[in-house]
Structure formats: C-alpha cells, structure tokens
Amino acid sequence: MTTPTGRLLALGLELPPVPAPQASYVPAVRDGxxxxxxxxLPLVAGKLTETGLVGAEVSPERAAGLARICALNALAAAAEAAGGLDRIRRIVKVVGFVASAPGFTGQPAVINGASDLIGQVFGTAGRHARSAVGVAALPLGSPVELELVAVVEPGEG
Structure with a gap:
C-alpha cells in the first residue's frame, strides 16, 4: 500500500518547510x-505568491491553485505536529476562506483545489467535511487561507 508520502512524491511534490507564523500563534497544535x-496562506519560500480578491484581481482557477499551495502548507504543519506525514490517519475537516469580490459565489470550486490535493495524498482517508467561506479580506491581502483538522497515530509526534 502506498503511503501519503509516496503519493505526494508521485505527484512531484514534497512538504515545504512550515511557514513562520505571521502573528502570535503556532502553525499547528496537537492534543492527543x-x-x-x-x-x-499560499506562501512559497516564505513569500505570499499573490494578492487580491477572487473574482476581480485573481481568477477562480488561479485561486484554486493557491488553495492547493495552502493545503500543502497545512499538511506540512500537521505533519510536523504529528511526527511525520505518514502518521496522519485521516483528514477530518477543512475550512477554506476566499477573499471574494462582491457577488463572487464560487468559493466551493476554489477550495476544491485544496480538497483535491488532500484526496490525492490520502485517498479515502482524505475525504473530509468542509466549509468554503467568502470573506472581505484575508491577512496580507491573500486570496485564500486554509485550515484543517486531522486524526493522527497515537503517541507522541
């Protein structure tokens, strides 16, 4: 059986370093x-890749790609807290925020960029509950932001 790490590598991806927090928080918290x-955020090498509102400055298709980057960063943070990507048993919940231009209602399609990547990496264990929420603005002007909840292997990470 292929592992999440193996599936990620087969996609030509690897977990990035966990981005440094932009304020007073930690990237992930483990409890049990x-x-x-x-x-x-869609940070690559510590830099925000794009800014703007989806449906105005940022196309929905581009935003879906940015959501994919957010998912990769979220998986990196979760893996660091869990003691490795392969210690994550299941992705339970994803919450995606989309900085939306007035009248834009395509938030679910944007967050599919994240959900699809999670499904490719975890298979059926990546099927999750989800919220896709339109907001007026996000930190640093980001078009998208993503958080997730995961169940991990018992024991210390």
Whole structure:
C-alpha cells in the first residue's frame, strides 16, 4: 500500500518547510490524537505568491491553485505536529476562506483545489467535511487561507 508520502512524491511534490507564523500563534497544535492547523496562506519560500480578491484581481482557477499551495502548507504543519506525514490517519475537516469580490459565489470550486490535493495524498482517508467561506479580506491581502483538522497515530509526534 502506498503511503501519503509516496503519493505526494508521485505527484512531484514534497512538504515545504512550515511557514513562520505571521502573528502570535503556532502553525499547528496537537492534543492527543488530534491536530488542528492555524490558517495557512499560499506562501512559497516564505513569500505570499499573490494578492487580491477572487473574482476581480485573481481568477477562480488561479485561486484554486493557491488553495492547493495552502493545503500543502497545512499538511506540512500537521505533519510536523504529528511526527511525520505518514502518521496522519485521516483528514477530518477543512475550512477554506476566499477573499471574494462582491457577488463572487464560487468559493466551493476554489477550495476544491485544496480538497483535491488532500484526496490525492490520502485517498479515502482524505475525504473530509468542509466549509468554503467568502470573506472581505484575508491577512496580507491573500486570496485564500486554509485550515484543517486531522486524526493522527497515537503517541507522541
């Protein structure tokens, strides 16, 4: 059986370093067999890849790609708290925030970028409950932000 790490590598991806927090929080918290991530932005090498409102400055298709980057960052934070990506048993919940232009209602399609990646990496264990929420603005002007909740292998990470 292929592991999440193996599936990630097969996609030509690897977990990035966990982005440094942008304020007074930690990237992820583990309590028992659960991990909650903080909101993750589409940071690459510590820099925000794009800014703007989805449906105005940022296309929904581009935003879906940014949501995928957010998911990769969230998985990195969860994996760090769990003691490795392969210690994550299941992704339970994803909450995606989309900085939306007035009248934009395509938030679910944008957050599919994240959900699809999680499904590719975890298979059926990546099927999760989800919220896709439109907001007026996000930190640093980011078009998207993502957080997740995961169940991890028992024991210390």
């Amino acid at each position: 067999d659960w991990v909650w991530t903080a909101g993750q």
